[in-house]
Amino acid sequence: MSITAAGGAADDPALVVEIxxxxxxxxxxxxxxxxxELLALVGPSGAGKTSMLRMLAGLMRPQSGRxxxxxxxxxxxxxxxxxxxxxxxxxxxxxxxxxxxxLDALGNVALSLLHLPRAQRRLQASRWLDQMGLGAELQARxxxxxxxxxxxxxxxxxxxxxxxxxxLLDEPFSAVDQMNxxxxxxxxxDLRQALAVPIVLVTHDLQEARLLxxxxxxxxxxxxxxxxTPAHIHDAPRNARVADLVGIQNRFRGRWxxxxxxxxxxxxxxxxxxxxxxxxxxxxxxxxxKVPAGQAVNWIVPSDGIALVxxxxxxxxxxxxxxxxxxxxxxxxxxxxxxxxVPGARLVLTLSGPQRQGLSVGAPVGVRMDPARVHVMPVRxx
Amino acid sequence: xxxxxxxxxxxxxAATLLVLLPAGLWLGRWLARTGFAGKSWIExxxxxxxxxxxxxxxxxLLVSMGGASPIGAWVRQAFGVQLTFNFLGLLVASVVFxxxxxxxPVQRAxxxxxxxxAEAAAVSGLSAWQAFWRIELPLAWPGxxxxxxxxxxHTLGEFGVVLMVGGSIPGETKTIAISIYDRVQSFDLAGAxxxxxxxxxxxxxxxxASFFASARLALRR
Numbered sequence: 276m277s278i279t280a281a282g283g284a285a286d287d288p289a290l291v292v293e294i295x296x297x298x299x300x301x302x303x304x305x306x307x308x309x310x311x312e313l314l315a316l317v318g319p320s321g322a323g324k325t326s327m328l329r330m331l332a333g334l335m336r337p338q339s340g341r342x343x344x345x346x347x348x349x350x351x352x353x354x355x356x357x358x359x360x361x362x363x364x365x366x367x368x369x370x371x372x373x374x375x376x377x378l379d380a381l382g383n384v385a386l387s388l389l390h391l392p393r394a395q396r397r398l399q400a401s402r403w404l405d406q407m408g409l410g411a412e413l414q415a416r417x418x419x420x421x422x423x424x425x426x427x428x429x430x431x432x433x434x435x436x437x438x439x440x441x442x443l444l445d446e447p448f449s450a451v452d453q454m455n456x457x458x459x460x461x462x463x464x465d466l467r468q469a470l471a472v473p474i475v476l477v478t479h480d481l482q483e484a485r486l487l488x489x490x491x492x493x494x495x496x497x498x499x500x501x502x503x504t505p506a507h508i509h510d511a512p513r514n515a516r517v518a519d520l521v522g523i524q525n526r527f528r529g530r531w532x533x534x535x536x537x538x539x540x541x542x543x544x545x546x547x548x549x550x551x552x553x554x555x556x557x558x559x560x561x562x563x564x565k566v567p568a569g570q571a572v573n574w575i576v577p578s579d580g581i582a583l584v585x586x587x588x589x590x591x592x593x594x595x596x597x598x599x600x601x602x603x604x605x606x607x608x609x610x611x612x613x614x615x616x617v618p619g620a621r622l623v624l625t626l627s628g629p630q631r632q633g634l635s636v637g638a639p640v641g642v643r644m645d646p647a648r649v650h651v652m653p654v655r656x657x
Numbered sequence: 658x659x660x661x662x663x664x665x666x667x668x669x670x671a672a673t674l675l676v677l678l679p680a681g682l683w684l685g686r687w688l689a690r691t692g693f694a695g696k697s698w699i700e701x702x703x704x705x706x707x708x709x710x711x712x713x714x715x716x717x718l719l720v721s722m723g724g725a726s727p728i729g730a731w732v733r734q735a736f737g738v739q740l741t742f743n744f745l746g747l748l749v750a751s752v753v754f755x756x757x758x759x760x761x762p763v764q765r766a767x768x769x770x771x772x773x774x775a776e777a778a779a780v781s782g783l784s785a786w787q788a789f790w791r792i793e794l795p796l797a798w799p800g801x802x803x804x805x806x807x808x809x810x811h812t813l814g815e816f817g818v819v820l821m822v823g824g825s826i827p828g829e830t831k832t833i834a835i836s837i838y839d840r841v842q843s844f845d846l847a848g849a850x851x852x853x854x855x856x857x858x859x860x861x862x863x864x865x866a867s868f869f870a871s872a873r874l875a876l877r878r
Contacts, residue, residue, distance in 0.1 A: 332776075332780050333779075333780075334776050334779070334780070359779070360776075360779040360780045361779055361782050361783070361784060363780075365780060366780075367777070367780045369773055369776075369777060371773070373771070373773040373774055373776065373777035374777075375774060375777075375778075375792055375796075376796070377795045377796055386778070386781050386783065386791070387781040387782060389782060389783065389787065390782070433777075433781060437781060437782060
């Protein structure tokens with residue numbers, strides 16, 4: 276690893292964050308993001324997402340940690356280095372936009388361009404606002420006379436006009452209605468291509484995160500629990516908490532019984548509310564060799580690893596179940612199934628198309644699981 | 658009409674404002690931005706001139722700035738001037754008794770500015786100084802403006818402290834409020850009435866205009 280003059284490593288990603296602090300609030304974890312990538316911080320309120328963002332912007336100083344952007348060190352507490360926000364070249368879109376109420380849209384954007392002569396400042400600000408789809412008439416309005424979506428575009432233009440090396444978005448879509456949101460998503464997607472800087476988005480909306488993000492970082496109680504592509508986190512959450520936070524509904528309890536007869540596969544007992552009944556069904560699933568035999572586990576199966584089969588066509592390794600609830604919501608149907616042999620286990624599926632025909636409450640169905648999609652997580656003993 | 662007293666009062670009010678505005682902006686903004694254990698005591702100290710009888714304030718100013726006091730003696734030695742019974746002494750007293758009139762409204766005005774605007778300014782690359790001139794001061798301006806008007810008008814009308822510290826020397830320390838008192842004492846009610854009415858109308862117009870302007874400024878946001 277070669278070290279550049281600025282102190283970052285040349286082959287590091289465009290954004291490298293290591294934070295470890297306990298006071299004034301706990302904040303722990305590391306983040307990585309490449310240029311042109313969008314990293315979404317997700318988690319419940321109070322998870323520390325916004326604090327992480329403020330730390331990156333320089334509005335908060337970490338107790339201990341390191342932040343490097345584009346090979347340039349912004350924070351290194353070991354060396355007593357913490358650049359003020361003015362010297363970071365960071366674009367931040369605040370949750371409530373934080374537009375200056377006494378300046379018109381143009382004046383707000385021009386604020387990021389104070390290093391330029393006045394005439395050029397206004398010209399460039401106007402160009403950025405044009406690019407955001409705000410014409411001359413709207414540019415002359417003060418924030419109070421703009422809609423939520425328009426204010427957000429002004430805030431985005433102000434952040435971009437600074438030519439940021441890192442773009443930070445703090446719940447930018449929360450105050451915008453659904454229709455405007457779609458337009459803004461598209462704008463953001465286009466921007467990502469053009470900007471080629473890391474973008475960090477804070478959101479509590481998982482769907483939004485999945486839609487926009489190349490990478491997810493799941494945060495809870497100040498800690499980054501897991502980081503990776505949305506698909507990876509969905510298929511293989513690190514633990515039950517991550518599975519819950521990313522909205523995986525089909526999570527069950529079980530006991531890992533060790534390797535199966537076939538190499539690379541292991542036996543999983545699906546335990547219900549009554550605990551380890553001998554009658555509980557066994558699953559033969561992928562064995563990654565990480566879980567000791569006899570260990571209590573949580574396990575998940577993503578919905579595309581579950582297929583419904585006709586009860587008459589059931590194979591030996593399929594499970595019998597009954598429909599306990601079916602809610603038809605326009606194009607889709609939300610179905611809850613009760614497993615016949617696992618007391619208390621409920622399977623939730625979202626169905627569309629012909630699959631959902633004939634699914635009424637009480638109807639028997641066969642459930643076929645793809646053993647390759649089952650992901651097993653040890654229960655941590657606290 | 659005692660024009661000399663009126664002009665002296667106007668001069669005193671203008672000089673007070675000139676000294677107090679920068680200091681009040683600094684102190685008010687500082688109080689709005691910081692929080693520490695002893696802040697309430699500093700805020701209490703700021704309000705004190707408002708609640709003390711003018712004679713008490715005047716008495717302490719007189720004994721602390723008089724020629725026999727350490728401060729008075731030091732100022733006379735260092736600068737060759739006296740701090741009581743002249744215009745300079747009047748100015749010092751006027752600055753002290755106007756502190757709450759400027760600091761409190763300024764503090765409230767800065768407190769009303771959302772924190773994240775200063776943060777947005779910093780992230781946009783504005784230095785603390787640029788943020789003050791371009792963001793904070795324009796937003797706090799209605800409050801600062803009414804603070805200035807209140808201070809000016811209050812100085813015109815101050816009586817007790819001025820009498821204690823300045824006496825009533827024509828052209829030097831005899832302000833319009835003292836002149837009115839003197840006229841009443843010598844049964845010149847017509848003369849007193851002229852000046853009292855002038856002060857009343859001027860004060861009403863000034864305060865009314867500042868309130869009107871503040872409301873207009875606030876509306877434009």
